[in-house]
Ligand SMILES: Cc1cc2nc3c(=O)[nH]c(=O)nc-3n(C[C@H](O)[C@H](O)[C@H](O)COP(=O)(O)OP(=O)(O)OC[C@H]3O[C@@H](n4cnc5c(N)ncnc54)[C@H](O)[C@@H]3O)c2cc1C
């Protein structure tokens with residue numbers, strides 16, 4: 413650690429490390445607003461043409477229009493990681509079974525390993541790299557840091573993207589399998605632990621940081637998460 | 651994944667005509683099942699016809715009081731639609747029981763109906779499989795068959811249909827609307843999927859080239875009593891070992907109509923018609939529910955490792971019926 417870094421609070425330090433690893437995307441985030449306007453049009457290139465072999469496609473990622481040359485069989489996850497260098501989205505299983513590749517497509521969470529990049533032309537894609545603004549982590553990122561919502565960190569980009577979408581879904585009155593009365597969806601303030609677990613079940617954590625993840629979602633939802641010691645008792649499935 | 655050509659259909663007719671003229675072409679909608687299958691070479695289409703941008707995304711009331719669900723409505727949109735939550739709670743609950751939020755956001759109603767079995771032998775091309783390639787054999791009949799069928803299976807295939815949504819649709823008496831080059835036709839949900847017989851390679855009665863355009867839910871006056879109970883190896887994000895959809899119409903102290911459908915037990919969503927008939931005119935009580943459960947499973951033929959499904963199904967039926975009798979809700 414440099415002298416300057418030692419003066420920073422732990423939170424600022426982690427922000428630094430985070431930035432160091434994602435300079436490329438920080439740039440993308442800065443450029444976002446102006447480019448967003450220029451690519452709001454939903455028309456899609458190559459519409460209706462038969463695509464054979466490599467083709468140039470345009471993807472709107474974190475507010476920037478990116479063009480890439482790919483075959484139709486390339487998944488969105490591979491396009492992000494291999495073609496665009498956006499390695500924040502992780503490949504855990506590549507079969508829709510782990511959630512590490514979770515991104516937001518038009519604000520909705522989705523597994524980027526189960527969709528073809530070419531199918532996503534014209535849609536707004538947000539990856540973990542697009543959540544923070546220049547100086548501020550997304551509140552969900554902060555909540556994961558402050559509640560130990562990870563250990564190795566491999567599942568974390570997916571967990572964070574999923575949590576961001578979860579908050580939005582609850583705000584929009586969405587129901588889950590464990591919602592008792594389907595005509596009376598829970599609100600963020602009253603979202604129970606079993607609701608959070610059910611709604612986050614599409615993201616596995618091999619390190620089993622689940623208590624911290626639930627606490628992070630609780631904090632981001634405006635609730636007061638239990639202290640880490642208390643959450644051990646809470647962890648019995650509710 | 652083998653390479654393919656890709657095209658976005660610009661109309662239903664366009665999609666249907668492409669898939670009819672090229673028998674190696676396949677539709678893709680949400681991609682959550684097909685992309686997975688392509689990756690492990692279960693399907694090697696020459697052409698992918700992307701139907702995801704077609705106009706089949708509406709949920710609307712018909713003039714006969716039915717609810718018509720476009721084939722491209724996402725599983726999330728279906729489960730959260732206010733009319734579905736109010737009037738078909740068992741469908742909402744069944745859809746929410748499936749997969750994860752991410753998959754439900756991507757998955758469509760048409761794709762859900764067409765998803766293929768999760769039999770591990772089907773998924774692993776190192777094994778033979780009659781469903782993948784006719785007359786190659788079924789390793790599941792003598793192999794690991796804990797998750798396989800106990801009802802309606804054949805010597806050539808013991809796979810189960812993995813869809814939760816379809817089980818609720820079977821209980822609701824839904825109808826599938828499809829369109830081919832010959833025009834439109836409607837197929838009752840319970841006749842849509844097939845038993846394996848000697849042709850396990852065919853999951854459904856959809857003809858080559860036909861596109862699912864909608865699913866129609868007839869009005870169901872007693873739908874509030876609807877229950878969907880799913881039992882699985884973990885509490886969420888897992889396929890059903892056994893699931894059950896029930897609904898009861900009780901008049902006075904007698905059952906007027908009963909619906910009982912099972913998932914995870916057969917090659918298709920399984921309507922327990924004999925159990926339903928038994929319940930008509932009976933009191934909605936524990937002993938009648940027990941007898942109905944016995945009747946529903948009387949023809950069960952468990953394999954070496956899935957005998958537990960017989961008892962599990964009976965208990966699930968009893969529990970779901972009891973909750974239906976109390977007015978429905980979370981079982
Ligand atoms: C990890 C995992 C867990 C899952 N768990 C569950 C579960 O618990 N319960 C459950 O029910 N499901 C589960 N699913 C399956 C999921 O519900 C299906 O993958 C999804 O519903 C398929 O819809 P789709 O639109 O993505 O279909 P696609 O993948 O696009 O297509 C699937 C098939 O349907 C055909 N098709 C698509 N649309 C049409 C149409 N309109 N007309 C004719 N054919 C069409 C395609 O050609 C393809 O063969 C799970 C999936 C995964 C990956």
Ligand code: FES
Pocket residue numbers: 502503504505506507508509510511512513514523524525526
């Ligand atoms: S990598 Fe996509 S869900 Fe595991």
Ligand code: FES
Pocket residue numbers: 561562563564565566567568616617618619620621
């Ligand atoms: S933090 Fe290691 S997998 Fe979740």
